[in-house]
Amino acid sequence: MRFRRSDPEPEARADPTRGIELRGVSHRYGDRPVLADLDLHLTEPRIGIVGANGSGKSTFARLLNGLVVPTDGHVLVDGLDTRTSVRAVRRRVGFVFQDPDAQIVHPTVAEDAAYGLENQGVPAPERAERVTEVLARYGLDGHADHPAHLLSGGQKQLLAIAGVLVMRPARVVFDEPTTLLDLINARRIARVIDELEQQVVVVTHQLDLLEHFDRVLVIDGGRVVEDAAPRPAIAAYRALMEGR
Amino acid sequence: MTLALYVPRQSAVHRVPAGGKLLALAVLAVVLFAVPTLPVAAAGLLGVLLVGLGAARLPAASLARQARTVRWWLAGLFVFHALFSDLPTAAVTVLRLLALVLAAAVVTATTRVTEMVAVIEWLCAPLRVFGVRPARIGLVIAMALRFIPVLAERADRIREAQAARGGSARGLRGVRTTVTPLLVQLLQMAHTISEALDARGADDEPPARGRRSPVTAA
């Protein structure tokens, strides 16, 4: 149930079977081209994105929930254009950033987990219930009233993920979710991602995370230079990097 | 660095609504300043300690920490009044300020930020007629509480990184070499934070009445 909903029509028009479509997408920051000529249909449940620093991965990820709107072409999520239905798109596509410190915006754990639900106008009792449930799922139930500042790096990333999943998006995009974590915590986050029922798109340098994925895109110089199953895609990526 | 924040306990004080506690704090302040006598100041301080340590079962250390942060200020006031007024005045001044600082600490330690923010939003509600969105004010306060320790930590890390390369964070040069990278980090972080707010539907809230952009029908 949602009150204060601001654009109900696009939500009603959404067709969850369509997945994410990029049609003739290019993006420039100012006059600097960053992504070019992308035509993709992303429907697989697990999609990985790899590429060198500065190749355009984060920009690509941000296109998928309308944080970045392409300078040319269209990105459609379940048929909704990110240019015209950005709110509906963001409700359907959750986004987890690299640095948890920059995405936790409330001082305590439970308050932060509730933030997105407040924005959606979910009534307080349901909010409390869903927050309790999501914190328990990520082992943060003992920390509900603790300052987020005192959590470990891994716990902070779990809280960031909880804050997104509590909103029940149909798809979740992760931009290097394990880059700032140690091995143990990186594995924990990998397991959490593995267990999600949502469609997942993960940008990462942690190649073992992608082993069981359905599809991996290699981005280089703003273009998709390889689009295949994990094994051949990662092999192509390694070959590309060896050549540098 | 930690700010005085919520200390979870099952207590009657915790259950009092935030508005009630803030009102009590205001009343205490008025009484302490309207009746500047030693018995009233001492009773005020004793009352605050009873409520904080007794009824609310807060750890003494958390109140002691608050008292420590103002100790030099209190000591200065005491000396000033002892020299230029008299000893009783010095004692009253120090006791009532200490009582107020601790009372404020008790209120923050027993009230969730969200509850406090709700009261502030309620107080700001009349500003709506000027186009102010009270929920935004609340978010700003919550974010300030959240990011002050984060910034303090980043500043520490910058100082450490400089010390590791033999730099010194002391003096004017130290301020400059810490502040510049901190500002750069701050701006980068602010960009990500605004994206994170957007991603979690910060603008989902409909704008103030009458200014909502029309829904674009296909």
Ligand SMILES: Nc1ncnc2c1ncn2[C@@H]1O[C@H](COP(=O)(O)OP(=O)(O)O)[C@@H](O)[C@H]1O
């Ligand atoms: N907001 C921005 N404004 C201008 N240039 C940007 C912005 N974000 C990224 N860039 C530039 O676009 C290029 C691709 O960046 P990004 O998508 O972050 O790549 P990656 O995530 O693969 O490292 C880089 O050269 C980067 O400097």
Ligand SMILES: [Mg+2]
């Ligand atoms: Mg990136």
